[in-house]
Amino acid sequence: MTLSGVQQTPAVRAEDARDSKLLVVSVILVLTAAASIAALMQWYTAWAFITWDASDLSVYRQAGEVISSGQPLYDVKFAPGYWTYPPFGGLVMTPLTMAPLEILFPLSYVVNAGALALVILLTGQPLLRRAPDAFGRALLVVGLTLVALTVTPVAEVLALGQLGLLLMLGCCIDYLVVGRRLPRAQGVLVGIATAVKLTPGIFVLHWLATRQYRAAVTALATTAGCWLLAAVVLRGDTATYVERLVLFRTNEQIDGFGDSVMNQSWRGLVDGLPSPAASTLWLVLIALTLALGLTGASRAVRVQQPVAAVGILGLASVLVTPISWHHHAVWVVTALLALVGDGRHRVRLAGATLITVLLMLPARVPAPLPDRYTMLYVVLLGWLLVLVWQASAATDRRLSRSLDRYYGEAYESVMYTGAVGFVSDWVHRLMERPFRASSSGRVLELGAGAGQHAAYVRDFDSYLETDLLVPAGDAVRRVEPGGSVVRARLDAEDLGGLDNASFDRVIATCLLAHLHHPHRALSEWRRVTRPGGTITIYLPMEPGMLLRLLRRIVMVPKARKLGQDHERTVAIDHRNHYPAMRAWIETEFAGDHIRRARFPIPWLGWNFALFDIVHVTRSATDRPG
Structure with missing residues (x-):
């Protein structure tokens, strides 16, 4: 023709x-x-x-x-x-x-x-x-x-x-x-x-x-x-x-x-x-x-x-x-x-x-x-x-315009296999270490991706797992070691469909680095957390020297074998850097109790660490305004 x-x-x-x-x-x-x-x-x-x-x-x-x-x-x-x-x-x-x-x-x-x-x-x-x-x-x-x-x-x-x-x-x-x-x-x-x-x-x-x-x-x-x-x-x-x-x-x-x-x-x-x-x-x-x-x-x-x-x-x-x-x-x-x-x-x-x-x-x-x-x-x-x-x-x-294809085709293999998979397993266990002795109650996980973290939460009353990659429609239910998990589509920056103080825990694994409006997201996360509840946030050390070195040596070659460019994808999708994310957390949770731990080298500054795990215990007092 x-x-x-x-x-x-x-x-x-x-x-x-x-x-x-x-x-x-x-x-x-x-x-x-x-x-x-x-x-x-x-x-x-x-x-x-x-x-x-x-x-x-x-x-x-x-x-x-x-x-x-x-x-x-x-x-x-x-x-x-x-x-x-x-x-x-x-x-x-x-x-x-x-x-x-x-x-x-x-x-x-x-x-x-x-x-x-x-x-x-x-x-x-x-x-x-x-x-x-x-x-x-x-x-x-x-x-x-x-x-x-x-x-x-x-x-x-x-x-x-x-x-x-x-x-x-x-x-x-x-x-x-x-x-x-x-x-x-x-x-x-x-x-x-x-x-x-x-x-x-x-x-x-x-x-x-x-x-x-x-x-x-x-x-x-x-x-x-x-x-x-x-x-x-x-x-x-x-x-x-x-x-x-x-x-x-x-x-x-x-x-x-x-x-x-x-x-x-x-x-x-x-x-x-x-x-x-x-x-x-x-x-x-x-x-x-x-x-x-x-x-x-x-x-x-x-x-x-x-x-x-x-x-x-x-x-x-x-x-x-x-x-x-x-x-x-x-x-x-x-x-x-x-x-x-x-x-x-x-x-x-x-x-x-x-x-x-x-x-x-x-x-x-x-x-x-x-x-x-x-x-x-x-x-x-x-x-x-x-x-x-x-x-x-x-x-x-x-x-x-093809980030969905990257996360659908390469992310799982790059981040959850081999040596990187061992580090990812360690990260998830570190995030749950403070909660091993007690139930997590009602859990909300935001930006859950393929749902890797839920398997590490040992005991909970309910678990709502959300991500924008989840197809719109009815929620999907599956069983993990800690209980039944419901998977649904939800925007982490707009939780209008959820009631105030309705969750005991809010979990965000490597999500804050991706968001366009982090202030709005953090405010929403605090709103849906009950007083005394915990917000657990994983922060990658963007653009830290040690993190970039690990990517160059391990993750980039793995992604290249799958026809994907891990380094460029991260550079485009991780739009927020660590100092800014830390400042936003301190601002939004100014009246709450904040605990943080950098790994694996916490005393040499964030350039020599891979990630920071932040636990915020919400106070009973609402922030002004």
Whole structure:
């Protein structure tokens, strides 16, 4: 059916399919023409002046020869300077000695082009799915690859025979494929990439920030294993790398070339400032970029935009690294595809097209802004962060409308199983400890949820259990160890249907933190409690440090397994914090006897406690007004 409700005939559907194919072919022709023009520009300004002998691929092969001949790797002067990669990076270059540059260089073109096509295939799925068939998708991949090959970071990888595309492909496979299909193996490819060149290690930081500890540990263990292998095979080179602090002296290794305008990181951008100001600003920019990048990537994961997460992390690594060359920024490919999405957003599509065209201008074309590429990376990163934040805010709004689903699907499992279930059982028993030796009389429980607490009340005359989640209609009766419990729908802020002083006990377990009008609720609770009766209130220590830590470690992972976000739900639904709740209780029950007990560490302040149990014994005197 079409949107108008009129069924299409086979002839109409065939015509639509032909139109879709025609659109794909037209796009391919335009992309091919653009790529051809850009390729000529790149050749005349860059490729023609980079000989095979002066390329990075030549240096890689020479490093392999140095290692094979037993010479010290970090003492040999290559054309661009001394070796800067970790020893394992040199070890993986030894197979290159098996072929001459005349074979290696064309082969590197083919391998890099294939790696780029695979990256586009992995990260461009939303756009590729709009093609009418598999042949159309293949054409789109070819067209996008042709264009991407002429974007300056990618073009310089081709001209220099660099590793950037292969490292990016490994990270994309690990993050987008292995993590979904073989989660136990996630981190291996990132670990190998980090062992060769340190910048992919930002994915490890991301996994730690998102509490994906298995992937982070796997990546770190893989990197450590690769470096240990290098330490065994290249013992002297490993000792030199550590003793000379080569990691922190990269600029010296390349004869200070990192201070040139070719440096595309934040460090290269601020180099023109006076020394103290430049260093301070650089550190501030690194901290800000890492904070925004890791937070943005985490949010991208939450809103199911993994390609955006890859693009954000890749661009952030380029900016925060002390020295980044143009060919390090191949991550613009994934970032641009994340920006384009499915191609339906015209502003995003136009912006991505403009950025792509600007990135096609070769690095050696004179321009008024020598750091124009760095600025483009910042714009692209900032745009992705804004999009992710917008999607996250929309998710928050949807989550606020789906609290009933959370409490219906996940709350019971999260809060009443495992270690948290043991703590919950302890809490309910603590609340009832003062009443073990006597009957609770007539009991009213407000905000009872699924009715977990009633089983802990040993003896009572009657028990009315209420919650807004209870369907409207007749009350439901069930039997608990203490007696018969009646379950009904009732608003804890409006108990107008209940008589004054009609209950011996009022119980509210983790309810006050949720209410819109806590003053009104507390006044109502006191009204329906008889003089001498008790109001028992459980207060979570929002937003106490110990409580947040427990949630992060235990409750959040449990909820995530059920497809729910416990932390966000609590942040939205627990609208009242502990100091305010305590002040309201002291105000509303000013003439009554109040007993409170914080657990488990009562003497270090509420930040080091999980909850507070308050028992209010109602006095015979009504409050004025």
